[in-house]
Amino acid sequence: MAKVDWPAADKRSLIGKHISRTDGPVKATGAAKYSYDINRPGMLWAKVVTSPHAHAEVVSIDTTAAAAIPGVEAVWHDETLKEVVYVGHIVAAVAARTEEIAQEAIRQVKVQYKVLPHQVVDNNPSLAAGNPAERKAGNVEEALSKADVVVSGEYGIPVITHCCLEAHGEVNEVKGDEMLVWPSTQAVSGYGNQNLAQGGGVAQNKIRVDCQHMGGGFGSKFNFELAPGAKPIAAILSKKTGKPVKLMLDRDLELAIAGNRPSAFAKIKVGASKDGTVTAFDAETWSTGGQGGAFNSGIMPYPLTKVPNVRIIGKRIITNRGGQRAWRAPNHPQACLLTMSALADTAAQLKMDELEFFLHNAALTDRPEVYREELRIAADMLGYKAKAHLRGDPKAGAGPVKRGIGIAIHTWGGLGHNSECDVTISGDGSVEAKIGTQDLGVGTRTCIAQVVGETLGLSLDGVKVEIGKNSPYPPSNGSGGSTTIGGISVSSRKAATDALNALLAVVAPKMGVAADALEAAEGKIRQIEKPHVAMSWNEACALLGKEQITKRGVNVPAESRTAKLIDANVGGVQMADVSVDIETGVVTLNEMVAVQDCGLIVNMKLCESQVYGALIMGVAYGLYEECIYDAKTGRMVNADMEFYRLAGLKDVGKLKVHLMTGPAYESRGIIGIGEPPAISPGAALSNAVANACGVRVPNLPLTPDRVIAALQKGGIA
């Protein structure tokens, strides 16, 4: 009997290897179809009408003129909407024969507003509302009063947005009692929810979702809502017209309304003893997530869970900004920036080497030895010893360009989610794996083929993988929380193992041995003890005749964790080496290293790519990104790709990735990688800038204006 346990390192043919994603060629050639590329016969184009006011009562909506335009087939407005609470709030939509007609029609929808006062400022704690969240441990006041050193600082990280390359949206086709929908989503099996069904007037089990490729979600694409709370507009318009409808957000709306990562600002006091041990952490934080939600500062001091004396007060500022959505490791990048800044400032105050400080305080984390090992590896990769200096040290550079290194550490869960997979083996030797999961561009498709191929002793192209559709594909959870790789790997492993065992039961009598004596390897079914006694895969499958073997594998997370197929909780260390031009305030990233553990790695190349991508995303929010709101008009003034800056290839410096391998890590099973490496970059960059130029630039992003302001305040520029 083939077993479900992951094969030992010397037995792996596909798992753990550097393998390019199987859908690379169709993406590179443009053959891959994204939601925007889907065009259905007779399809209509939809556009949304949005509020120009940050806060207003909706007095009336007159759609007569819009509906009268030739080519306009349906106009919808939200009859339940009495109040708009941010600029860009969707109030109505039209569907027309061309995009141009739709664009013209939304101009003709007359909405009367009664403008109400608005509030978009989020960096002033006196604007906080409601009772703050509070978390206490030990006695922080006493510990601070007894500490050898107390360091106070204010830090902040602004609201940013996901900026998915592919905007939110879908093509929706309500056809009789069925709904066909081609969305850009992170949750293929969960997309067809009750609200969507209701919008299209179909039964929930009649929704057919198809998402083969998608261009980024990062936590913002779990359902049909173009903006948090938005109605199923494309479904409504398709139902109304009886025609397929394409509705995708334009770039400006994508940036302004499709979801925000909450800001986080804090006043922090750290108490430490002379040897660097952190004894107390006292923080007051404030944040906005728009109308609801905000940064959860309860996870600070992050990830130093064992600091004995802690007080965290978390305040929330309600703003007339677009709503919040999960952003790659919700709360963690903010908690990391705030905590790591305060810790590095403490090390600087103690005149203690930052690496020594973190090695020492790793004792206060849940996994001290992992962090220490990773810190040492990262230091070696960066050449830390030769480059490091204390903050304000002349070693930073004699001219206007100062160089420095910053460190940050992070953690994340990443336990594989609920997932089911069907593997079918046919008489002609073909193998098919079906899962109602999605590939966010990370290589999920490839990893399924690897796991099934590994299990059946086949090469990657011997396995056909079908994903991106809900029913009748077996259900698999949405891709959030770095849970997909664990989920799909176990479900596909189990399905393939069961299917193989069924095949071995058929083959064994023909080979004159018990099924237990057989294994699948190198495209053959062979005797374990006498590998030269073998039957080719195709010969073996031919014994099935017209029969097929289909087996379903199910991942039950807790059981799989006990069985060490998957696990949760990872540690990561990142170090940044930057140059700061103190005459211009310009920060340049020279090099960044990331050291990360994530259990057993399914695909080394794709796993590394995840980390590279996270670093690039992190450099973007560390150096460039922020949603800039104008207080008076309440508008996000940089809802474009011009002043909502992302990092380009030339901006990201040299990136180096090291993934922890070996029995101690691999025996834990598979753990997700998507989120953890996106947590530390901002903090590592901020600490590096402080180390380089001698002063803390308190707020991200580390733009020249902020650097100059900090230098001038510090008396340096």
Place this chain on the structure above:
Amino acid sequence: MKAFEYATPSTLDEATAQLASSWGETEVLAGGTDLVTALKQEITSPKRVVSLKNISALKGIKASANSVNVGAMTTLAELAADKAIKEHFPSLVTAVHNIGSQQIISVGTVGGDLCQRPRCWYFRNGYGILAKQGDASLVPDGDNRYHAIFGNDGPAKFVSASSLGPALIALGASIKVAGPKRKTRTVPAGEFFRAPKADNERETVLLPNEIVTDIQIPIRGLKNATYEVRHRFGLDWPYVAAAVAFQNKGGTVSDVRVVLGHVAPAPWASSGAAKALDGAKVDDVSAAKAGQAATQGAKPLSGNGYKVQMVRTAVKRAILAAAGAA
């Protein structure tokens, strides 16, 4: 974008005849890298767009012993690759390369660079070139981090977006303009840009039915360079730009021009910086002095005081680069 009539004249006469005599009724299309965005943003919705792509007279670069003549429809890539430009006007080459986007450099034109509209986010969000809500400018109390620190006491607070303007002014270029009925005029580059005083005015001295035809740059042996303070290496706008040009003979400099970009509604000629450098030997000290002088008269708004420091640095570094000392 609203529907418009699209005209593709093949001569200048036809083109100017198709242009209206008031702004906004018609627009001129060159490379389109700015106009197409503006049409999509509906900050202009003309009845007719007049494309210049078929007018061969507007293309090409001609060099003589005394000057280089650049047709307005010359692309930025062609300008930066031209032998005479590279030999005599490195400040222009740097300005082009700094745009950072190969797509814009390949498609954008010299005339288009001079006539592009400002990037002020209030303007781009529909509040007009003077960024007004009601009668008041949104800029002084709003987010003005990218706005003007010079010349901002009038109604215009934005910064000129032209990449080539500062260098062309420093080099003493002149801009040839054609209007209806073959009327032409020549405008010194230093007089081409202006700060509008009303919403229906534009940022240059062009009349609504005039077209930039070519730019004449004198060859006078000036040392010249552009330095931009930029954060991103790819497509991005500089925070501050400085273009300088001067004679550097016998160890001292003369005929100095220092022109700043992205600090005022029009490229900002700093006579103070020029005076500070005039007659000096170029070194770190004299360049820094000129940089300091360039900041005289700056009136930062609430959020752009950092630009003063950048002006100081950009001018110093441009001078050192021009003298080959950087």
